[in-house]
Structure formats: structure tokens, C-alpha cells
Amino acid sequence: MHSVFVLALPDTIAFDLATPIEVLGRVRLPDGGPGYRVQVCGSEPMVDAGPLRLAVDHRLDAIESAGTVIVPGRYDPTAPVPAAALDALRAAAAAGTRIASICVGAFTLAAAGLLDHRRATTHWAAADRFRAAFPAVDVDPAVLYVDTGQFVTSAGATAGVDMCLHLVRRDYGAAVAADASRQAVAPLHRDGGQAQFIVRPGPDATAAGLDPVLRWLEVHAYEDLTLAGIAAEAGLSVRTLNRRFHEQTGHTPMQWVTARRIRRAQELLESTDHGVDRIAHLVGFASPAQFRLQFKRLSGVAPQAYRNTFRAQLPSAGSTSA
The missing domain is CATH 1.10.10.60 (Homeodomain-like)
Incomplete structure (x- = not known):
């Protein structure tokens, strides 16, 4: 079973946090067993998530045992990231752990230096701020997700679902991903290169x-x-x-x-x-x-x-x- 830790930081976006929990947590393999064990970790035992306060069961050192770490967005993506969280992400990256972000969670990965000189994406509305803050990252705001191997970044909202289904396909193949998409009541596959919906007023x-x-x-x-x-x-x-x-x-x-x-x-x-x-x-x-x-x-x-x-x-x- 693949171990996934979702990183809950202060002011995390609840939708982004819930997406991998629901999509990956419902994956079933052909033998009926679960494909993923999804858990939440954080630098604090209680985390604000907009109007919610969430209890976090695992501390940051739990990331060391993860096969994948997923970083949700935060309501203020430019707010400082706790130093302990950045250190944990860097250590996980150095150990070869796959690390993914949803929406403006890419700001956190970039703050840890994990996206320098790599292609990445984030929510199109935050792309200019992202470029200004992290000029060493090749940000592409016109796609749903970018997979560079160890690091995977996705755009906002439902693009996080697309990215999670992409990870399932990578890990377990098309048939398991198709079943996961049915559980999520989502399209079976939207290619990462598909354009984000961008309003041009x-x-x-x-x-x-x-x-x-x-x-x-x-x-x-x-x-x-x-x-x-x-x-x-x-x-x-x-x-x-x-x-x-x-x-x-x-x-x-x-x-x-x-x-x-x-x-x-x-x-x-x-x-x-x-x-x-x-x-x-x-x-x-x-x-x-x-x-x-x-x-x-x-x-x-x-x-x-x-x-x-x-x-x-x-x-x-x-x-x-x-």
C-alpha cells in the first residue's frame, strides 16, 4: 500500500486538503484492498483552514515514511511557511519522496527551493505573483498539472482531482484509475496539458x-x-x-x-x-x-x-x- 501524507499548514485551503484524502483514500485495487493510506501531518496539532480548525494527528517527522507528500494551497500563498515544514519538505525531496502540490501549494514547494529550474504550474490567477516571488521556476499557468517525475504541481480546484487521478494511473495503471474516477464522479482523464479555464475580460x-x-x-x-x-x-x-x-x-x-x-x-x-x-x-x-x-x-x-x-x-x- 502506498503511503501518502497531506501537509496541513496554517491557513490551508480546506478543499485542497480534502481532495487527496477523498480521491486517493477511496482507491481500491483489483483484490479489493486500498491503494493508499492517506494521513494528515502538520507542524502544529491544530491548524486553521479558513472557517475551520482541524486537528492534525501526525507531526512533520512522519513525512519520512511517506511515498508521496501532497501540499495543499493556503489562502495567502505568499505568507511565510514555517521553517520546520520547509526543512521537512527538503529532507523528503532529498530522500527521493514524490512531492505534489495543489493550486497555490506550489508556492510552498517553491519556497523550499524544490522547483528551481523546473517547469511547474499553479492557479492562473496567482501566476504573476508566483513569477515575481520565484523567478527561477518555469511556471506555466495554462495547464492543469505538470509532472516532472519527482515533483508534480497542479492548478486550482478540480485540477487537483485530475492530478490525483494521474498519480493513481502512474502508480496502479489505467483500470484502477478509471475506477477511482468513477468513485470521484470525475472525468476519467484530463491531460495535464489541457488548458485551465481562463477568463480574459x-x-x-x-x-x-x-x-x-x-x-x-x-x-x-x-x-x-x-x-x-x-x-x-x-x-x-x-x-x-x-x-x-x-x-x-x-x-x-x-x-x-x-x-x-x-x-x-x-x-x-x-x-x-x-x-x-x-x-x-x-x-x-x-x-x-x-x-x-x-x-x-x-x-x-x-x-x-x-x-x-x-x-x-x-x-x-x-x-x-x-
């Missing part, structure tokens, strides 16, 4: 709004679409469409279409007994092979593995190939 964003073409794509995403055809529907040049799509969604138009098709395929795999090849055709892929490739890239598992994990029990009606 101002007149330019309003003028360049993509709502009409996005509504059109919701209806027509399963048809034989081309980039030129989408641009014509939007009344834009291909170049302008690509630029505005990337500015507002973080993706190209065809990436957005592919993601919408995969989401629809997941619905069909869960709720129908259609064969995988038929589903590939229904959601707009030119070939089943391309569908399988894109489905595994975005979902982390093959279509049949997804079906086996998520579908409701339906009468069998024909075979489905993976």
Missing part, C-alpha cells in the same frame, strides 16, 4: 466572442467538418478563427471538435450496446482506428476498457471490439 474578448460558432459546433460536431467550413460558418478567416479559438478556449477548433466527439462517445459507451466501430462512425470519426487513437489519448484507456468500467448493465446485443 475586456472589449476584445466580447467582440471576439465565439458563442455562436460554439453553439453551432455543439449541434454539428459529429458531421464531416473541416477547418475551412467552420471558419466560413463563423464568418472569419481560418487564421482569425484559429487565433480567437486559442485565445478563448486554449485549443484549436479541431481539437475542440475532437474533445466534443469523445465526450459523446463516452456517453454512448455508457448508455448503449452499440459496437465501438459504430460509435466511431456516429460521433464523426473517419475511421475506427482514428477514433481509438483519439479516445485513448483523451481518456487514458481504450473504448472497451472505458465501457467495462462505466456502462450501465444493458442486455448484450452484438459484440463490441476494443
